[in-house]
Amino acid sequence: MIIDLPSTTTAQVNSKLVEVRETGGAVALGRVLTLVIVTDDSAKTEDAIQAANEASREHPCRVIVLARGARKAAARLDAQIRVGGDAGASDVIVLRLYGPLADQAASCVVPLLLPDAPVVAWWPSEAPEVPAEDAIGQLATRRITDSAAEKNPIKALEARRKSYVDGDTDLAWTRLTNWRAQLASALDLPPYEKVTQAAVVGEADSPSSELLAGWFASRLNVPVSRAKATTGEGIVQVTLTRRSGAVDLLRPDGKTGTLTQPGQPDRRIALQRRSVKDCLAEELRRLDPDEIYEAALKAVPKVAKGRPGGAPAAKPAAKPAAKPAAKAKVPEAKEAAPAAEAKPKRAAAKKAPAKADS
Template structure:
């Protein structure tokens, strides 16, 4: 059942809740806490309500949703009450705040809190920089954020570390429960050797990868390297180095993982990415401070940031390209230098060959002309002394002269 109360007040919402309880008895009174969800009005609101409804089946609670609308609108409060099948095992109150009321969520929430019940605040999207100092955060015993839903998840995680207060937690940390349980159980099996180092690999925008590396650095007191894969891949693998061999837990496809240990066959384990409803159910099981999460945040600076690695196919293509392609900036000048030197050498060779070929021709021409002159002189002398015998030498001399001219 869904009851809409447009342009209403919190007192009218309380009055309507009492009427529903008196008329149909649909709303039970056994509530263990009040869950306040702070979000912007839109699709994210319904997704958060669905997760809260699933969580309420294990933790009966009153869910109050503060859906902030446009700030430029007129001040108005539109309420909606959901009970029965539309509210899981809880009662859901959706408060849509417009205009100046959008920043007054705490004032609208206080009249609707259950008496003598702890308050848990959850920001499924962008959270305040210091949740414990937020007006709604001050009302809560436990404050739940989600660094993975922020625009810059890694920067948001650093902000959580600097602003941590008792009662803070993050769904990026809750998503690691299965990973931590599998790694702890693997180290409980023989051989009982000390872990010497660890390498955690995951997406460049995965805060869960950073938190897992910080957890290993905090509780194993070993050097931990954090390697980055392309953004959007989430957690990829964890390798724990020991003397007898490495313990490796990898999840290449995002759903099924493989646990490898020395002396044992590889085991396939379920490592699907956890939904928000599963993480919320786990966080609502405890309302005391999470000391392990606190220690993990403080150990984040100890993690060594290693180089970013790409996918195996990309790495193979990069290596092949590096072998076949010359370095940029060096190939063209070198080729140009070689070309200029080759042209100069060819021109020098052609010039010397031409000079060498022309020099014998010139000397041969001079010798022929000298021979012709001497031949003519001797012919005239012989013709003067011998008479008719003179033409034969002159005929041979004419042949030589004509050959030289050719």
């Protein structure tokens, strides 16, 4: 059921919600959190709502969508309430804010928050520079950003690092969970040897690759390099060097990974890229500070930017030769240029921060 409330106030929205609950029978009150989605009013808004609805099947919640419309228009609040089949296991309140109101979104959110339940803020695309200081971010106990969805992902990740506060999290980190799980289990098995070197190869603008390398840097205390892949999507290859040989996980096609370990047959792993819905559901599973993410994020600058160690599409076992750490930076920038040009729309924005990054 969808109820439109054009040009309204939050008091009216609230009384309508009570009315809907009374007429519609006992709509479950067992909601566990309020999810506030902050976007600009666009076609993408519906995608975000869809993902939230799916995630609500695991985490029943109230979803408040703040769709900020034209700043130049007259101040107005249009609301829409969705319950039942149109809202998964949540109730969805879409607030369209126009004019000066668009910058005063928090005032519209406060009256609609569920009593005594945690608040999670999610910026599906562009996030504020410092999420914790944003008006909505201040209301939330957990702030979810998505640096991969921003115009300049690497720069966004850099901003995340500088502004990190407990409760921040980023979907670029969530997308890594499967990779991290596979690599951690690979090290659970003999031979129990220390990792001496780690290398990550991934798309130039993949913040997940940066974070994965950061994770290694924070956990392993060994030289970690991050190189840019010329083909493939997202993360393409990870190599953990050990005395007896390297643990190597290669995913050239964004779907299936191949795990190579010395003395073991090659193993294939389904390692598809995760949907936003999956990532959001995982994010909502925990609301406490993620120390591991914090450490990985803060360790990103320790990672050496290197050239791709052995073309990733070729033999996976070819372990990257010991890489000159920081010095590789200058030649690398040139090397990376042709790859960047293959994607002209992002190339210009990317090069500068990529350098600033290290």
